[in-house]
Amino acid sequence: METSLQSLLEQGGVNAAMVLDGSGKLVGQRGRAVYDRALCEQVGGALARAVDSIQLQHDDWEAVTAHFADGTILLRNLGAVAGASYVLAVVADATLNPAFAAVALRVAANKVKKALEGGGGSRPSMTGSAATTAPAPAHTSSQVLPPPASGGGGSRPVLASSGLSWSRTFGSGMSTVMAADPATSAWLGKVARELARSVGPMAKLFIEESIRRVSPETPFGMGQSKVLVDDLAQQIEDPADRAAFTKAALALKP
Numbered sequence: 001m002e003t004s005l006q007s008l009l010e011q012g013g014v015n016a017a018m019v020l021d022g023s024g025k026l027v028g029q030r031g032r033a034v035y036d037r038a039l040c041e042q043v044g045g046a047l048a049r050a051v052d053s054i055q056l057q058h059d060d061w062e063a064v065t066a067h068f069a070d071g072t073i074l075l076r077n078l079g080a081v082a083g084a085s086y087v088l089a090v091v092a093d094a095t096l097n098p099a100f101a102a103v104a105l106r107v108a109a110n111k112v113k114k115a116l117e118g119g120g121g122s123r124p125s126m127t128g129s130a131a132t133t134a135p136a137p138a139h140t141s142s143q144v145l146p147p148p149a150s151g152g153g154g155s156r157p158v159l160a161s162s163g164l165s166w167s168r169t170f171g172s173g174m175s176t177v178m179a180a181d182p183a184t185s186a187w188l189g190k191v192a193r194e195l196a197r198s199v200g201p202m203a204k205l206f207i208e209e210s211i212r213r214v215s216p217e218t219p220f221g222m223g224q225s226k227v228l229v230d231d232l233a234q235q236i237e238d239p240a241d242r243a244a245f246t247k248a249a250l251a252l253k254p
Helices: 002-009 037-059 097-117 182-214 221-231 240-253
Strands: 012-020 024-031 061-069 072-081 084-093 165-170
Touching: 002 012, 002 024, 002 097, 012 037, 012 097, 037 061, 037 072, 037 084, 072 097, 072 221, 084 097, 097 182, 182 221, 182 240, 221 240
Parallel strands: none
Antiparallel strands: 012 024, 012 084, 061 072, 061 165, 072 084
């Protein structure tokens, strides 16, 4: 598990990577600079409360993205192992590349889950520091996390609630897509399979990037499906394949 968390930490912009159980308790943790065990435990508690809220509405959630003042939190649902639920979390600054991070998070999640299934969940929480890059500066606005106790060494980052927004996926397999509802997300998954016939395994990333272009501010809904399909079709060089994709994707609409 430690190797998987370290691989996430080596991604540009990532300041901390951690595994949490359903109560928010740290199972594994790697972090830069001041992202030590104590701070990650604070983050874990806040994330556990957010996950509980999401779980009440959508128990099949796959991935969640939270944006705060100068960075991003990525969550990946690891599901249940031996009756306990687990979540993989990454805290990153504004330099994070979302597309690369999505792939790295998906790979790490599979490895971490295998480690938990092999008994990793019973191990003591790991701590670690790979500090070379300082995290984003602390913010003084209202807080999601409580401030660190006075007298601690060094300033600690605080996630600001101002501008905090959560997005989620409903099983489309795309970790950064904001879909308006489960039916829309299911349609996106089918479109990804159709697009993959022409562009291969990059199809999901193409869809994520296209959604950011056609629906940058709000969750993607079926009312934008034609615009999205037309945008995706431009990624296909062969005219015949492009026409076939457009026809098939629009025919998939519920």
